[in-house]
Amino acid sequence: MNYILSPLPLFVLSFFACVANLSADDWPQILGPNRNGRANGETLLEKWPAGGPEKIWSRPCGTGFAGVAVSDDQVYLFHRMRDRDLLECLEAATGQLVWKQDFQAVYRGGFSSDTGPRCVPLVSGGHVYLYGAGGTLRKLARKDGKQVWSRNLFAELRADEGYFGAGSSPILVDGVLVVIVGGKKGGIVGINEKGETSWKTEPDTASYSSPVALTFQEKKCVACVSKYRLKIVGVASGEVLLDQPFGERGPTVNAAAPLVFENRLFVTAAYRIGARMISLESRETVWENDTSLSSQYTTSLFDRGYLYGCNGREDFGNGSLRSVRAADGRVMWEEKRSGICHLIQVGQRALVWNIEGVLKLVELNPERYVELASAEVFSQNSKSLPALSNGRLFVKANGDQQPGKLVCLKVGK
Secondary structure, X not given: OXXXXXXXXXXXXXXXXXXXXXXXOOEOOOOOOOOOOEOOOOOEOOOOOOOOOEEEEEEEEOEOOOOOEEEOOEEEEEEEEOOEEEEEEEEOOOOOEEEEEXXXXXXXXXXXXXXXXXXXXXXXXOEEEEXXXXXXXXXXXXXXXXXXXXXXXXHHHOOOOOOOOOOOOOEEEOOEEEEEEEEOOEEEEEEOOOOOEEEEOOOOOOOOOOOEEEEEOOEEEEEEEOOOEEEEEEOOOOOEEEEEEOOOOOOOOOOOOOEEEOOEEEXXXXXXXXXXXXXXXXOOEEEEEOOOOOEOOOOOEEEOOEEXXXXXXXXXXXXXXXXXXXXXXXXXXXEOOOOOEEXXXXXXXXXXXXXXXXXXXXXXXXXXXXXXXXXXXXXXXOOOOOEEEOOEEEEEEOOOOOOEEEEEEEOEO
């Protein structure tokens, strides 16, 4: 029998900016500025103190697997306290509260006892976009958190909560907010800045994989992985330009985000689904297997011809960090002690955040595993994706049976 544990947290011809008004050090959405796990304008410390990176500040928080977003030296923390979903705007340097906004929480819970939000906030221009676990999409003003509009997409498009509620973080491209809803009245939906539906695709089932931006066939598009399909959709019209099966029936999920690089598209999942590398020029599969890099829910990095990512499943206790040659899927090395982990790339190194609260600094070395430093930050569930901005790493322990906590660590100059 297959068991499923929290797969949450969690470009083609050219990359393009999908969030407006970014500074080099912002982390305004899931997986960073370009949704590829790569930090811009950062310089990591060469050495850590004996006890690990300096703790700049910490703050208690509620439930939810949602990681934070960081923009213009402000941190956006989306979590749940009792029956309220909260968005808190904090000073990045001190953790002090700037403002907070709360809403009635409607998610009742599924396979996980955690009932908080799963999606990372999206910050763009003067607004913050939230997608709650119960399927409500909101647009808020950054200056004070006042709500501009909200829509219950699960109710409108007749989507169900699935295993874990809504967990695919929306993306904003050319003024169109793209959301994988997975409803009987629309699978993927495009919504304009006024909150109006611009287009929607045919019915589908949602995943926990977040869409990424790319240019394909000279059109601005998003690559979306649903529970059973991989699609490339034009943001202007909702036209589906590529549609392939990707997924398996039964108690399975797709949760890792697509990775786009050098005219290729990489998708990965566990549950016997495996990994697929696609040429975006020919649309043909370059390689596909279930032995190279089958990730349950964390997204891989690409650097200089190699993929670095997590293979295996949390519920099977077999998560391992791997280096894989992108050209053919050959496994170059495997670190079996890593467990399930999220990665952030800075230059030729990576911060590796284990979901049990251990932080490591490793080289992006395709030939061998090189660990430079390690520190235990938490001793509890820490699935939320980390965020890096201006030398500060933001990591979160998820509150459930234990109180949650957001911690800011000094890892850069």
